[in-house]
Amino acid sequence: MHPSFKKVQMLESDNFITELNQPLNMATDPPFHQAYKSLIEDTSNNIFGKKLVLVEECELPLIDLSRILHNDNVVDESEREECKEEIARASQQWGFFQVTNHGISKDLLEKMRKEQVKVFKQPFDKKSKEDKFMNFPAGSYRWGTPTATCLNQLSWSEAFHIPMADISASATAFTTLSSTLEQFATTVAGLARKLTAILAEKLGRESTFFQENCLPSTCYLRMNRYPPCPVPSAIHGLMPHTDSDFLTILHQDEVGGLQLVKDGKWIAVKPNPEALIVNIGDLFQAWSNDVYKSVEHRVVTNPSTERFSIAYFFCPSYDTVIQNSEPSNYRKFSFREFRLQVQEDVQKYGHKVGLPRFLISH
Numbered sequence: 001m002h003p004s005f006k007k008v009q010m011l012e013s014d015n016f017i018t019e020l021n022q023p024l025n026m027a028t029d030p031p032f033h034q035a036y037k038s039l040i041e042d043t044s045n046n047i048f049g050k051k052l053v054l055v056e057e058c059e060l061p062l063i064d065l066s067r068i069l070h071n072d073n074v075v076d077e078s079e080r081e082e083c084k085e086e087i088a089r090a091s092q093q094w095g096f097f098q099v100t101n102h103g104i105s106k107d108l109l110e111k112m113r114k115e116q117v118k119v120f121k122q123p124f125d126k127k128s129k130e131d132k133f134m135n136f137p138a139g140s141y142r143w144g145t146p147t148a149t150c151l152n153q154l155s156w157s158e159a160f161h162i163p164m165a166d167i168s169a170s171a172t173a174f175t176t177l178s179s180t181l182e183q184f185a186t187t188v189a190g191l192a193r194k195l196t197a198i199l200a201e202k203l204g205r206e207s208t209f210f211q212e213n214c215l216p217s218t219c220y221l222r223m224n225r226y227p228p229c230p231v232p233s234a235i236h237g238l239m240p241h242t243d244s245d246f247l248t249i250l251h252q253d254e255v256g257g258l259q260l261v262k263d264g265k266w267i268a269v270k271p272n273p274e275a276l277i278v279n280i281g282d283l284f285q286a287w288s289n290d291v292y293k294s295v296e297h298r299v300v301t302n303p304s305t306e307r308f309s310i311a312y313f314f315c316p317s318y319d320t321v322i323q324n325s326e327p328s329n330y331r332k333f334s335f336r337e338f339r340l341q342v343q344e345d346v347q348k349y350g351h352k353v354g355l356p357r358f359l360i361s362h
């Protein structure tokens, strides 16, 4: 048995109700306890009876990008091609992979993480109420799942979901945070552009599509924090979902908790400190006519350790139209239409429906 799972079961003992009434850090943590109390205390949800389901840990495909990022003559053409092939294969079979030698320096990743920790350490009242906390646009701060209607839609996490357009626009208010964010976003965007161009080339489609439609200002950056959770077997850190973009690049810490669906089963991703995680989003699945897979993933909570991650969502402008040559599995739609449909479904049902909304029934 995985050691962290043992710990979970020991902690979920009789005193957890006391823990539920006492947030770990009253000043900085969101009030999950109050917000989720009724769902947790509803006996029909039977959180005592929820056994922790052990999930197998796996090594995601690990791809060494030095073969495509080095322009010198050290790498021969066959190695470059093999690397591109690995990227395309992982995107088809897993929808997820890890990359090393990705060109984002350790120094920048550490600087970004430090800034992220500092931001979340601010009092909850400041993060949630101020119009312009740290110069982020109003509404960037999210916590929990406000739309949840049942226990498994709850998310024990907080996030800043930041439209990059607003970060660039507010660069006049120059802080270490905004400059680090911008530097991080610019570098990661370069990597996203290269990966998407390769994936387009492998489909035999024009690789300039992403360069033309996904601009630094149309992308999003999401800083996530998962505080320790007293009932980790009953509540997700982030509920199961697929990403609504073309491609996501994720930098996670060493705590672990990310899981994804492979062959109909949840599997846990083993953190690799040298690697970034890449996953295909809904738009790429539609644009590739289901060749590349936008795979459902979630984050499980941890009873004792907080966890941090940063996701860069590579998105097009809202007017960009996603379409394929005929015959296509999907009707053509704009990114704006897709986002609005997701928002409408989340409001109505508490969860996203996503791509199935745009399928053509042949």
Ligand SMILES: C=C1C[C@]23C[C@@]1(O)CC[C@H]2[C@@]12CC[C@H](O)[C@@](C)(C(=O)O1)[C@H]2[C@@H]3C(=O)O
Residues within 6 Å of the ligand: 145, 147, 161, 222, 239, 240, 241, 242, 243, 244, 245, 342, 343, 346, 350, 351, 352
């Ligand atoms: C309630 C929801 C909002 C969300 C889609 C979901 O059904 C589940 C997770 C949320 C999330 C998290 C990651 C991304 O920020 C996001 C855009 C996504 O694809 O899934 C959001 C969705 C959202 O905010 O619309």
Ligand SMILES: O=C(O)CCC(=O)C(=O)O
Residues within 6 Å of the ligand: 222, 224, 238, 243, 250, 252, 257, 258, 297, 298, 299, 308, 309, 311
């Ligand atoms: O924190 C993680 O590992 C995943 C976060 C995620 O899926 C997201 O922000 O969309």
Ligand SMILES: [Fe+2]
Residues within 6 Å of the ligand: 241, 242, 243, 297
């Ligand atoms: Fe995600």
